[in-house]
Amino acid sequence: MVIDVFNMQGEKVRELELPARIFEAPVNVDLMHQAYVRQMANARLGTHKTKSRGEVSGGGRKPWRQKGTGRARQGSTRAAQWVGGGRVHTPRPRDYSQLMPRKMRRAALRSALSVKASEQGIVLLDELKLEESKTRLMAQLLERLVGGSTALILIPEKNLEYDQVVRSANNISGAKTLMAAYLNIRDLLGYEKVVMPVQALEVIESYLG
Secondary structure, eight states, rough: OOEEEEESOOOEEEEEEOOOOHSOOOOHHHHHHHHHHHHHTTTTOOOOOOOOOTTSSSSOOOOOOSSSSSOOOOOOTTSSSSOOOOSSSSSOOOOOOOOOOHHHHHHHHHHHHHHHHHHEEEEESOOOOOOOOOHHHHHHHHHHHHTTTOOEEESOOOSHHHHHHHHHTOOOTEEEEEEEEOOHHHHHHHHHHEEHHHHHHHHHHHHHH
């Protein structure tokens, strides 16, 4: 698949052929769904907890005698039916993480990238640099490249030049910067366009291609 490469002014400067192994891979919807569910599950902390009747304070003695009062028998004021009592069948701390082989995770990424490429959702730049860290400059750049679409901006590495790009995009709603090496299924499916310089494409090709 051949796509256009743009400069910072939004002008086409050349064409580039995308690696077919990555951007023309078979689309496996079930695999993408599994990878997405896994990522969302692994993000859960699982620290939710309530106290059972054995963990709440009080309730050491029987509130009234067993027989002769005309009331229902009660053994503790910290049983579940009492105000201030323990809770039953409520969340306990647990691990929600799911395992998924690396080959499957990478195949899911190839599927998502292939979908993006087929929908003209990949925007390539010959370079990505700003003169200074200004939200206005980044907003103008995105307006030229993707219009009103949301955008995932991939950067190839961390350095002073790309730090300016990250800071400039931080306050723009509908835009997110991400290291190309950290590309994931959730962000790929969550944004309409993927904007990246050619160097970021090389990073992706190094581990997916």
